[in-house]
Amino acid sequence: MRRHYSNGNVSRQEEMMLRLQELSFALKETQLFLDGHPANRKALAYYAETQAEYDLLKEEYERTYAPITAGAAENDTAWRWVRTPWPWEYGFPDTGDVLPASDANGGGEE
Amino acid sequence: MWIYEKKLQYPIRIERPNPLYAGIIISQLGGPDGELAASTRYLSQRFSMPYQEVVGILTDVGTEELAHVEMISTILHQLTRNLTPEQIVEAGFDKYFVDHTVGVYPQAAAGVPFDAKYIGVKGDVLADLTEDLAAEQKARVTYDNLLRLIDDPDVREPLKFLRQREIVHFQRFGDALRVAQDKMDSGNYYACNPAFDKAKPKA
Numbered sequence: 306m307r308r309h310y311s312n313g314n315v316s317r318q319e320e321m322m323l324r325l326q327e328l329s330f331a332l333k334e335t336q337l338f339l340d341g342h343p344a345n346r347k348a349l350a351y352y353a354e355t356q357a358e359y360d361l362l363k364e365e366y367e368r369t370y371a372p373i374t375a376g377a378a379e380n381d382t383a384w385r386w387v388r389t390p391w392p393w394e395y396g397f398p399d400t401g402d403v404l405p406a407s408d409a410n411g412g413g414e415e
Numbered sequence: 416m417w418i419y420e421k422k423l424q425y426p427i428r429i430e431r432p433n434p435l436y437a438g439i440i441i442s443q444l445g446g447p448d449g450e451l452a453a454s455t456r457y458l459s460q461r462f463s464m465p466y467q468e469v470v471g472i473l474t475d476v477g478t479e480e481l482a483h484v485e486m487i488s489t490i491l492h493q494l495t496r497n498l499t500p501e502q503i504v505e506a507g508f509d510k511y512f513v514d515h516t517v518g519v520y521p522q523a524a525a526g527v528p529f530d531a532k533y534i535g536v537k538g539d540v541l542a543d544l545t546e547d548l549a550a551e552q553k554a555r556v557t558y559d560n561l562l563r564l565i566d567d568p569d570v571r572e573p574l575k576f577l578r579q580r581e582i583v584h585f586q587r588f589g590d591a592l593r594v595a596q597d598k599m600d601s602g603n604y605y606a607c608n609p610a611f612d613k614a615k616p617k618a
Contacts, residue, residue, distance in 0.1 A: 325422065326422065326424065326426060329420075330424065334583070337475055337479075337587045338587070340471035340472045340475055340590070340591075341468055341587060341591060341593070372421060374420060386421075391421065392422050392489065393485075393488065393493070
């Protein structure tokens with residue numbers, strides 16, 4: 306897997322996010338094509354297959370790390386939507402941009 | 416309606432802040448051919464568009480442009496982290512800083528705030544679609560120009576991705592124009608505007 310930026314190791318979470326980004330890119334690209342070619346069977350089959358792979362991985366990512374859509378996965382003790390980093394903060398633990406792991410995992414102060 | 420996904424369309428992690436780069440890349444947020452203009456243009460043109468496939472393309476490209484607004488904003492945010500007043504003055508970022516600190520505000524590189532004058536919604540199938548084709552090419556040229564001025568690979572990679580999207584969107588609007596022309600009067604595309612006229616006007 307190609308690195309898109311220059312520093313450090315790729316964590317398991319980043320790897321999984323990168324794969325989700327690849328899959329949703331493939332979906333987006335196919336969606337735009339299908340809008341103009343709505344009866345293209347090859348594109349329809351590719352879309353369905355990619356969507357299934359995306360859904361599985363998204364569910365695993367949200368269960369393990371952080372919600373991608375609000376309310377996804379478990380919210381028993383805290384609303385995880387605001388306890389996990391926003392996309393523009395991704396990967397800057399040295400600047401305080403990213404919440405500490407304990408907080409990111411749910412915290413319990415409220 | 417829309418549902419937000421808490422992820423970027425393409426990964427961005429910029430190690431070295433650079434306010435000079437931020438000051439030029441900002442044109443792709445709020446400039447004449449920027450991503451905000453693109454999303455507003457396409458999402459607004461949908462309502463008078465009479466063909467389902469074309470409405471789909473306007474909706475889905477317009478939605479992707481919102482993700483590009485977020486990508487450009489992310490680049491701007493990361494390029495302006497941890498700056499000292501000296502770095503801000505040295506890079507000529509002081510004129511932006513005095514009004515917006517390091518908040519992300521849509522304007523062109525020359526400081527002109529975002530303006531709806533950058534977009535066209537003519538309510539005419541051919542006028543709107545040919546505007547969209549031109550808009551994608553103009554945005555592509557702006558990315559070409561940015562890539563001529565920027566060395567840092569952390570910044571170039573997402574800009575190269577965005578440049579490629581302009582080319583793909585141009586192709587998809589080509590599909591849209593083909594679909595529209597197939598459905599229009601092939602002998603005279605200008606005989607009527609199917610976004611307004613109920614039937615071809617009598618000669």
